[in-house]
Amino acid sequence: MRFAVAASPHVAPTNSVSRIMQQVLLALIPGAFAMLWFFGAGILINAVLAVATALAAEALALTLRRRPLKPYLTDYSAVVTALLLALSLPALSPWWMTVTGVAFAILIAKHLYGGLGYNPFNPAMVGYVVLLISFPKHMTSWLPPSGLSDVSLGLTGAWDIIFHGQYPAGVDADAVAMATPLDTMKTQLGMGRSVSDIWTDNRFGVLAGRGWQWAALGYLAGGVWMLKRKVIDWRIPFGFLGGLLAISLFFFLMDPAHHPYPTLHLFGGATMLGAFFIATDPVTAATTVTGRLVYGALIGMLVYIIRTWGGYPDGVAFSVLLMNVAAPMINYYTRPRTYGHKP
Amino acid sequence: MLGLFWEFHGGVRLNRHKELSSEQPLAVAPIPKQLIYPLQQRGGRNAEPLVAVGDTVLKGQVIAQDSHPLSAPIHAASSGVVTAIESRAIPHPSGLDDVCIVIDTDGEDRAVRFRSLKDFRRSKVPTLRQRIQDAGIVGMGGAAFPTSAKLNTGGRAIDLLVLNGAECEPYITCDDCLLRSWPERVLGGAAILMRVIGVERCIVAVEADMPEAAKALEAVRIRDGYEHVEIVKVPSKYPTGGEKQLIQVLTGREVPVRGIPADVGVVCQNVGTAAAVYAAVTEGKPLIERIVTVTGPGIAQPQNVLARIGTPIAELTAFCGGYTPQAQRLVMGGPMMGLALPSDELPVIKSTNCILVADLAAMGGEKQPMPCIRCGACAEACPVNLVPQQLYWHSRTDQLKKAQNYNLFDCIECGCCDYVCPSQIPLVQYFRAAKGRILAKQGEQRKAEHARLRFEARQNRKEQEKREKAEAMARKKAALEQAQAAAAATASAPTDKEQS
Numbered sequence: 001m002r003f004a005v006a007a008s009p010h011v012a013p014t015n016s017v018s019r020i021m022q023q024v025l026l027a028l029i030p031g032a033f034a035m036l037w038f039f040g041a042g043i044l045i046n047a048v049l050a051v052a053t054a055l056a057a058e059a060l061a062l063t064l065r066r067r068p069l070k071p072y073l074t075d076y077s078a079v080v081t082a083l084l085l086a087l088s089l090p091a092l093s094p095w096w097m098t099v100t101g102v103a104f105a106i107l108i109a110k111h112l113y114g115g116l117g118y119n120p121f122n123p124a125m126v127g128y129v130v131l132l133i134s135f136p137k138h139m140t141s142w143l144p145p146s147g148l149s150d151v152s153l154g155l156t157g158a159w160d161i162i163f164h165g166q167y168p169a170g171v172d173a174d175a176v177a178m179a180t181p182l183d184t185m186k187t188q189l190g191m192g193r194s195v196s197d198i199w200t201d202n203r204f205g206v207l208a209g210r211g212w213q214w215a216a217l218g219y220l221a222g223g224v225w226m227l228k229r230k231v232i233d234w235r236i237p238f239g240f241l242g243g244l245l246a247i248s249l250f251f252f253l254m255d256p257a258h259h260p261y262p263t264l265h266l267f268g269g270a271t272m273l274g275a276f277f278i279a280t281d282p283v284t285a286a287t288t289v290t291g292r293l294v295y296g297a298l299i300g301m302l303v304y305i306i307r308t309w310g311g312y313p314d315g316v317a318f319s320v321l322l323m324n325v326a327a328p329m330i331n332y333y334t335r336p337r338t339y340g341h342k343p
Numbered sequence: 344m345l346g347l348f349w350e351f352h353g354g355v356r357l358n359r360h361k362e363l364s365s366e367q368p369l370a371v372a373p374i375p376k377q378l379i380y381p382l383q384q385r386g387g388r389n390a391e392p393l394v395a396v397g398d399t400v401l402k403g404q405v406i407a408q409d410s411h412p413l414s415a416p417i418h419a420a421s422s423g424v425v426t427a428i429e430s431r432a433i434p435h436p437s438g439l440d441d442v443c444i445v446i447d448t449d450g451e452d453r454a455v456r457f458r459s460l461k462d463f464r465r466s467k468v469p470t471l472r473q474r475i476q477d478a479g480i481v482g483m484g485g486a487a488f489p490t491s492a493k494l495n496t497g498g499r500a501i502d503l504l505v506l507n508g509a510e511c512e513p514y515i516t517c518d519d520c521l522l523r524s525w526p527e528r529v530l531g532g533a534a535i536l537m538r539v540i541g542v543e544r545c546i547v548a549v550e551a552d553m554p555e556a557a558k559a560l561e562a563v564r565i566r567d568g569y570e571h572v573e574i575v576k577v578p579s580k581y582p583t584g585g586e587k588q589l590i591q592v593l594t595g596r597e598v599p600v601r602g603i604p605a606d607v608g609v610v611c612q613n614v615g616t617a618a619a620v621y622a623a624v625t626e627g628k629p630l631i632e633r634i635v636t637v638t639g640p641g642i643a644q645p646q647n648v649l650a651r652i653g654t655p656i657a658e659l660t661a662f663c664g665g666y667t668p669q670a671q672r673l674v675m676g677g678p679m680m681g682l683a684l685p686s687d688e689l690p691v692i693k694s695t696n697c698i699l700v701a702d703l704a705a706m707g708g709e710k711q712p713m714p715c716i717r718c719g720a721c722a723e724a725c726p727v728n729l730v731p732q733q734l735y736w737h738s739r740t741d742q743l744k745k746a747q748n749y750n751l752f753d754c755i756e757c758g759c760c761d762y763v764c765p766s767q768i769p770l771v772q773y774f775r776a777a778k779g780r781i782l783a784k785q786g787e788q789r790k791a792e793h794a795r796l797r798f799e800a801r802q803n804r805k806e807q808e809k810r811e812k813a814e815a816m817a818r819k820k821a822a823l824e825q826a827q828a829a830a831a832a833t834a835s836a837p838t839d840k841e842q843s
Contacts, residue, residue, distance in 0.1 A: 001657065001666065001673075002671075002686050003670075003672055003673040003683070003684060004672065005684065006670075006683050006708060007771065007772040007775070008674075008678070008756075008758055008771065009679045009680070009758030009761050010672060010674050010678040010681060010683065010707060011357070011513075011678050011679065011706065011707050011761075011762055012704065012707045013764070013767045014762065014763065015720070015763065015765040016765050016766075017715075017766055018712045019765065020716075020718070034599075075713060116714050116716065117713075117714030117715050117716045118714065162449060222742070233719065281704065282716045282717050282718040282719065283716050283717055285717075287717050287732055288719070288722065288724070288730065289722070293841050304454070322567075331730075335730060335749075336722070336728045336729075336730065337728060338728050338750040338753050339351075339352070339587065339726070339727035339728050339753065340587070340598055340601075340602065340727070341750070341753075
């Protein structure tokens with residue numbers, strides 16, 4: 001009898017890119033749900049819009065590059081990029097911003113460099129930074145979390161604002177826009193107030209910003225789930241949170257009046273989303289065992305530096321992109337010792 | 344039995360599928376109609392046939408041999424007539440044909456007289472070594488390295504013999520079956536090997552999920568008083584049965600790069616090898632049969648079979664009830680490192696531990712590779728701590744120097760990285776190909792160097808000849824001139840004299 005030959009190993013694959021991405025999407029649910037709860041239906045609209053744009057952009061790029069559509073559209077990597085970006089945008093961002101950011105992420109940051117696996121920069125963060133630099137006002141106007149404002153927009157209200165720029169009767173743009181807690185902390189510190197004084201503002205909760213802290217806890221829960229399922233390695237989030245905690249605790253202990261509680265850094269802004277979902281993007285992160293710890297820790301420290309002394313209230317996107325550049329070098333200098341080779 | 348082990352990096356937990364074959368008793372295959380012996384049983388030189396077409400051979404007769412120290416003689420496994428010495432397909436990764444001796448058996452199984460040794464404990468060590476060499480014993484775990492060569496430790500200080508019964512590949516249970524059926528042969532072999540190497544300590548390693556094998560060994564160990572032998576259960580992780588990984592698990596010692604286990608004081612032999620050594624020494628029986636696991640969903644009656652080396656696989660699979668409709672791929676060895684064979688007309692060779700038949704889907708035949716997403720799962724799984732994602736990058740883009748700098752040649756091709764890769768990239772295949780290209784290039788360079796040296800030598804020789812010719816000419820000319828001058832001198836001598 002004749003048989004077809006193939007190279008070993010002769011085992012069925014246990015994992016796939018699409019399975020990894022699906023698990024990332026599942027892990028996003030608790031955090032995304034918290035965002036939806038606290039910031040309203042705009043989050044949902046952003047998410048749907050972003051995913052649709054991402055799939056369309058992906059299909060366009062694949063067609064132009066003469067690549068098969070099906071395996072790449074079903075790998076869910078574009079969906080993950082879209083959702084990460086959508087969850088980073090203010091809930092009432094105008095539709096064209098979401099579309100521009102996602103299209104830029106997929107077409108330029110991903111496919112111009114060769115598509116899945118070849119992009120040196122995290123596409124979602126590239127999209128985010130493009131929007132942040134181009135439309136700083138839009139990008140820093142967040143809704144007050146529910147409970148802080150008596151304006152309730154609902155789905156149609158959010159829809160009208162996002163697609164038509166129309167505010168419901170009796171509501172003007174200033175009533176729905178508000179600085180983020182990190183932004184508030186930064187501005188108020190700049191005005192000479194002390195941390196404990198600023199914290200008396202009702203926009204702060206126990207750990208960080210009201211509402212925001214719940215989203216952070218949601219992302220943390222999703223992240224822990226991914227760690228348990230071994231979807232991501234613990235070293236990058238551990239390094240990230242460890243680095244951020246170390247540096248924020250150091251400055252807090254040095255001067256508690258002018259450096260916010262470490263919990264604000266850990267549970268405020270994009271920290272948890274960044275630590276578990278963004279910095280862990282395998283394509284753009286460091287891959288060696290030691291390298292991942294270093295990579296994560298450096299991102300964590302950069303986040304603190306940018307938040308404290310930089311021009312932006314949050315620094316996750318910039319930190320991730322900066323360390324994306326350094327990832328190959330980190331890999332090079334943290335190569336493991338091969339069995340049998342001298343240390 | 345210790346509960347503490349050193350860990351090696353990486354490795355994977357696999358579905359073991361061992362129950363398919365391990366629950367059946369050992370069966371003895373009948374004499375096949377034909378026996379086929381490739382003259383090349385592993386890489387390297389071919390043995391020289393000692394028989395001719397038409398010769399009658401006996402069971403146990405040497406039919407091919409090579410004087411090279413890294414070779415082992417080949418013996419006929421039954422009596423019959425040599426009907427061909429010709430090029431045929433052989434079970435070898437190259438896929439190329441090679442010369443085989445074909446014997447049509449006569450069913451009488453007449454044997455040469457095997458000379459048994461009464462008591463190996465009183466035999467001289469060189470005698471034991473010679474017996475092992477003459478019996479044609481090679482490593483039976485899969486690598487087929489000649490055992491006599493491996494026992495030659497070049498004067499290194501050895502303090503431990505390890506018998507490898509850690510059968511870590513899925514499906515394979517031939518070592519388990521051997522240990523359960525003939526534990527006394529394995530421990531007897533251990534005693535002989537300890538005597539040959541001159542060590543006082545031996546560990547027989549079995550996997551944690553081979554409790555019956557461990558029990559059988561332990562019973563014989565106590566009954567026959569093998570005080571210096573320990574039976575150790577090692578964790579069931581792939582590739583714990585790799586020689587270097589097993590040594591690391593048992594001793595924490597790391598064999599240096601390009602070194603051998605003897606460099607860290609260890610000699611490691613497969614348990615099947617030990618049993619073969621025992622048979623060779625105590626019964627004078629050469630290596631002509633072995634236990635082969637015939638298994639997989641493509642086989643009607645999976646089981647362990649005592650088969651003669653040289654038996655065509657088709658006869659073995661027929662003995663095991665034939666193929667099921669799932670039989671789509673034929674693998675010699677386990678699923679992780681085994682060799683897919685194009686045909687079942689190929690024979691069982693000395694290193695054939697398993698014949699695995701399965702369907703394509705279960706064996707990863709439908710993989711759709713996606714781009715590498717650098718998740719690093721491969722690096723986490725690599726038992727020798729390589730960075731496969733980087734090796735892949737360099738291998739794929741033909742940056743061979745860089746691949747070598749990333750220690751490509753330390754890859755043991757165990758398949759762990761392939762197994763865990765979410766992008767389903769055939770990594771091992773890339774690494775094999777890159778190694779092949781590097782070796783081919785080095786071969787070409789050697790050839791080119793050789794050609795250059797030859798050319799230069801020829802140039803030098805030519806110049807030398809030219810020089811010599813010119814010198815000879817010059818000498819001749821000088822001689823002629825001298826002669827002429829002398830002649831002239833004699834002719835004019837009187838005048839000269841007169842003048843003077």
